[in-house]
Amino acid sequence: METVFKILVIGARGVGKTSFVQQYVHRIFTENYKITLGADFAVKVLQWSETETIRLHLWDIAGMEQSLPLCRVYYRGAAGCLIMCDVTRPDTLVSAYHWKTDVDENVQQLDGSPIPCMFLANKCDRSDRQLSTEEIRKFSQENNFIRWSETSVKENKNVLETVR
Structure with missing residues (x-):
């Protein structure tokens, strides 16, 4: 039996959404991604059991808040979402709030x-970090995320563990 879930991957521009999807699905990382226009799409197949396969359709949504109303067309049929911020840019936490509300x-x-x-605080490997673990935990709790995690897509930290 096969089950398909559409998962949105959203957040401000430059937080690492495309990098996350590429690392999670293909186990690759590069620092040179083009800006996502509209949405991009990737599939991760998980063998859940001997008889059950899960197919995750990951929708990497462009991170420009001004185009947020246009992005809603990609929301249709979503079963869950990952909202990301960049721990080196506190403004991305504000953006994450707007995306979550939307x-x-x-x-x-x-x-x-x-x-x-789920809430992902990315780039936790960076020395110029400006958001603390406590701020992230509190933000996640106050905004009713089911779970949160600090990730480093570059170092593949907590990427595969995030969506299981």
């Missing part, structure tokens, strides 16, 4: 509740 208001499960969202 997803909660525009994407619902069958029972009308918001889809589950």
Whole structure:
């Protein structure tokens, strides 16, 4: 049996969304990605059991807040989402709040509740970090994320463990 889940990957421009998707799906990292226009798409296949396969459709949504209303077309059918920030840029935490609010208001499960969202604080390997673990934990809790994690896509820290 095969089950398909559409997962949104959203957040401010430059937080590492495309890098995350590439590391998670293909186990590659490069520092030279082109800016995502609209959305990009990747598939990760997980063998859940001998009889069950899970196919994650990861939708990497462009991170420009001014185009947020246009991005809503990509939300349709989403089962969950990953919202990312960059620990070296506190403004991306504010952006993450706006993205989370928008997803909660525009994407619902069958029972009308918001889809589950995880919060990823990326670039935790960097020495110029400006957001503390405590700030991230508090933000995640206050905004009803189901889970949060500090990641370093570059060093492949907590990438594969994030979506299991």
